[in-house]
Amino acid sequence: MSSNTTSGVPPAPVLKFPFKYPSAKAPPAALSDTPLTPAASTPTDVAMTIDDEKFVLGVENVLKLSREDRARLFVGPEVTVQCEYQDLCTVPLRLLLAVSKPARDRYLDPESGRKIERLGMSGTNNAAPLKYLFGWVKETAKKRKCFALPSIGMAKDLKVIMVAQHHGMDNYVRSLINRHWATLHNDQLTFDILWAIHNADPTHTFSFWTALVRRISNDKLDGTMPDTEDMKDWEMRLPQLAAAVDANYKPRAEKKAAWEARQAAKLAKQAYKST
Structure with a gap:
């Protein structure tokens, strides 16, 4: 049977959504490191002091922090990440504020009460890359040595880039942006x-x-x-x-x-x- 459409035009590639994004895994050496803290023992009811808040809101790049400073981002309440009202994962509030400028702006809005309980994004096709991105953020921040977000192919990478840019996280996908920007302009x-x-x-x-x-x-x-x-x-x-x-x-x-x-x-x- 011909793969062309009735008009004789080959159809666009068909991908099933959501993409099957793998978990963002660290290189073997990094995976062998002991995580910062066991997940079950991370305190979630600790309020931020003025000094804590000043530190968190002043972070420019989580990947450049010391392991000890990154550990401070895993204390306190968790934020539920959603897409089309579907719960995808959770991320510590402090870590979210450290990586996302829109989240910081929302947190500092007088009407927020210094709280963010949910982080949402529309578009069912964005669920998998959204979960993949924040899964990597948590994974890399826990390691002794942070690892870059792995490339998983241009089509999936671009979805991750789009989601990251939506949340003001360009710095964390810079290597992917540079890779595919070069492809677009040079190939x-x-x-x-x-x-x-x-x-x-x-x-x-x-x-x-x-x-x-x-x-x-x-x-x-x-x-x-x-x-x-x-x-x-x-x-x-x-x-x-x-x-x-x-x-x-x-x-x-x-x-x-x-x-x-x-x-x-x-x-x-x-x-x-x-x-």
């Missing part, structure tokens, strides 16, 4: 790249989406769009991306054509004068 475009970014967040608020639209527009203007088999009919397979590219490309193409016409007229005039 030849493939349908897998287009689909991965389209699937992550097809809106102008996602930096990879706007960069992809610009990249395709540039390649079309330069005549360097790949004509490989996997890129055939990408516009029909990803119409939302095609529309965004079209809106960016058309005015630029018209401007380029007008400039080329002026240059041609100028050269023709110069040639006429020289005869």
Whole structure:
């Protein structure tokens, strides 16, 4: 049976959601380290003192803290992480405040009463990357030596990046951002790249989406769009991306054509004068 659609256009890849994200595991050496504290013995009813709060709210990067300072982030109440009202996991409030600026802003809002009981995000497709991200944050912060968030493939990484950026946690996915930003700007475009970014967040608020639209527009203007088999009919397979590219490309193409016409007229005039 043919894998093409009735129109003859190959369909976009099909992934079942939510993604099956693995737990973010530390390298073997780090996994052998004893955790900071046994989970069952971590006190959850300890209120923050003024000094505690000053320390927590002043953290710029949890990964750069000493192990002793990271241990202080596991004391106190837990926050339930939710997606579409489904409980995914919990994260210590202090740790959450240390890694997420939006969480700090919410905590400092006079109406919050210095409490956050739940952290939510919409979109059922965001549940798995959200759980994966905060699972890693807790795991790495407990180790003797922090470990970077592992790459699990471009499509899944981009979902994690989008979720992290939503929570102001860009610093903690910087290695993934750099890896895939380089791919987007330096490698030849493939349908897998287009689909991965389209699937992550097809809106102008996602930096990879706007960069992809610009990249395709540039390649079309330069005549360097790949004509490989996997890129055939990408516009029909990803119409939302095609529309965004079209809106960016058309005015630029018209401007380029007008400039080329002026240059041609100028050269023709110069040639006429020289005869």
